[in-house]
Amino acid sequence: MNNGKSILGDPEARRFLTELVDEEGLDVVYALLGREATDEELAEETGMKINTVRRVLYKLYDYRLASYVRTRDAEIGWYTYTWKLELERVYELIRQRKQRLLEALSKELDAIQGRVFFACSKDERYVPFEEAAELEFRCPECGSALEHVDAEERVQRLQREIQRLERELSVAADAHC
Numbered sequence: 001m002n003n004g005k006s007i008l009g010d011p012e013a014r015r016f017l018t019e020l021v022d023e024e025g026l027d028v029v030y031a032l033l034g035r036e037a038t039d040e041e042l043a044e045e046t047g048m049k050i051n052t053v054r055r056v057l058y059k060l061y062d063y064r065l066a067s068y069v070r071t072r073d074a075e076i077g078w079y080t081y082t083w084k085l086e087l088e089r090v091y092e093l094i095r096q097r098k099q100r101l102l103e104a105l106s107k108e109l110d111a112i113q114g115r116v117f118f119a120c121s122k123d124e125r126y127v128p129f130e131e132a133a134e135l136e137f138r139c140p141e142c143g144s145a146l147e148h149v150d151a152e153e154r155v156q157r158l159q160r161e162i163q164r165l166e167r168e169l170s171v172a173a174d175a176h177c
């Protein structure tokens, strides 16, 4: 099983986490690596404001990349939150994101493949043939002529991107399951 350090050494996982909690938040992740700690301890060690540390922790918690145990101090009655990382989940989150992107691109490909498009040369408004015909090949925005566009380049780009995602998803399934 992956430990946190090797996960942070993986550029893709690191990029995902950085997008989620920013570079600053990554300091909290590093401080919590391979152990358990309270939010107060993490704030003290990182020199960050307690609210910032908590925001990072709750963001991680939202994505189930961290979990906490709540305990109550019997004497003063306060709750203490002891946190730990669940970083292995990052691979599942990356997979889900790629899966969603793959679905969106496949949908777009279906929508444009084999269809004829027209576009306004001035504002680059894109309209399918049926709509262009209804508009009598005039741009609804500016009235300029709508011209035939070749969607082949876009189709090819989508196909390449879809293939790349499919390949990455199958490699990821082998590596992390």
Ligand SMILES: [Zn+2]
Residues within 6 Å of the ligand: 120, 121, 122, 123, 124, 125, 139, 140, 141, 142, 143, 144
């Ligand atoms: Zn126009």
